[in-house]
Amino acid sequence: MSEGNLLHNSRLAERAHRVRHNAITMAEVHGQGYVAQALGVADVLSVAYLHAMRIRPDQPEWEDRDRFLLSVGHYGIAHYAILTEAGYLPESELVTYGCDDSRLPMSGMASYTPGAEMSGGSIGLGLPMAVGMGLGLKRKKSSSFVYTLMGDGELAEGPTWEAAISASHYKLDNIIALVDFNKVQADGPSPTIMSTEPLVAKFEAFGFYVQRVDGNDLPALVKAFDNAREHPEPKPRIIICDTKMGCGVDFLEAREKNHFIRLEPDEWKRAYEALEARRPA
């Protein structure tokens, strides 16, 4: 790896650390939340927003931007964490997360937050919406990409596969789907709730250019996003990111039940300390 790349990755690591810090700041407001997901997906979102995507945070509706669709609405906390780090939102607003009249509602919605492109939350809307936007961007002869972040539990939703069929049919090579494969969903471990494996083979069979990476390995993510953008075949792209819930905070990583986490007031201090202990050098 070149020195430039090393420096880039080290900066990304520092910024991903701040994204995690932002997520904990928000979760602390309510003492609970989907903070383990936010910690787990922080590296994926950091590479998306801070490395791969063409954006102008001061102009969230800039026509030539890459689009980002948060299908998993309850990942709002993760999204606000990266939107803040990327410059869409002031850091001072984080403490309003989930409060009345806040621009940062618990479940992400298009009309509330600068940089939010869709209302997710009703799981399974992201890839179908990406198909429509992908078709629209092609009509406009735009070179923008549409990213959409899905969860692994979401892959049990039928319309995701309706969309996968059509993305391939229409050769929507401007779609880059992301799966946060953290193996946890509301009722328990996702492989036992509804197994979606073999996922790579499934999406390949649906006509996608598929990559599967360690979603907490920044250099691997950078390479995967670069590959996705530069892949020559006219196929939709998907990056399946194996992530660790709670990544960066050791005692949250170790928790068995971490889909929705409640912490005692004194534990938040511990969370900050644990995160600090893993701060990139």
Place this chain on the structure above:
Amino acid sequence: MNTNVQEPTVKSSAPAPSMPAIIASSVDEGHRTKAAPFGHALVELGRTRPEIVGMSADLAKYTDIHIFAQAYPDRFYQMGMSEQLMATAAGGLAKEGFIPFATTYATFAARRCYDFISQGVAEQDANVKFVGGLPGLTTGYGPSHQATDDLAIFRAMPNITVIDPCDALDVEQMVTAVADHHGPVYMRMLRGAVPLVLDEYNYRFELGKAALLRGGRDVLVISTGFMTMRALDAAKDLQKDGVDVAVLHVPTVKPLDEVTILREAARTGRLVVVAENHTIVGGLGEAVAGCLLRGGVAPAFRQIALPDRFLSAGSLPVLQDRYGISRKAVIDRIKCWL
């Protein structure tokens, strides 16, 4: 209501068929018709509005949008049998500045796509026009295809306009009107050879407005969809018996033109009959009833609507008669109530 509805008796052996079962038209004898008014109107509008695109979920031929697809093949998106995908992708196209007209049967738009239209389109104020074929009882295919509940379903959804055309003229004018209106729309659609009626009444469709098509001293029929055609026909027949029937056409079911409805219903001495090609639950009838109660107007009130049950399969004229929305059934009911 619907006390004169007769259910078919269940027989142990097959009955002798009386007529072909599938007649997807509500044209009565003596009506002029126009072919595929929706498809042709959309083609015409498309000439000057490049942002208009068409979509269908494997029902282009049966929703008349194939005419648009033939005229502008690169502006039509065939989405296959994936209505939920179509609804949400339409939202995505709208986000990119296009105005999708997305067609399927009304049953699939309403029942199958509800969440996708609610959250993928209406909540996000995406500028999509959903067009539902076979509204109410306009097919003999049975409950899978009879959209008897679509108005109730879409009335309950915030931020969507709901319209039900009477005839070919209404359909044509609605196409332009909904394209000019920014926001999600659900439009019922009549296809094939569609009756042409309203050109005799100096009528023009205005989104959100009810139109008094004829005055009358004895009865005020407040109707939507092709039941306005039935009401106008019934009014002509009843005139011969000395019954004077006014007809207020309400093509926009939501938002309801409450001002006009209250004004007309407040005129004393008239029986108010709400007529719709829809279940008695949650459609125009209940919308008008609520409006009258809130407005402190309490005329004698009756509903002509489909019963709250899954309807039979069979031939359309027989079914429309059986369930009380044929011309004859409308006349018989009004006479009975006077």
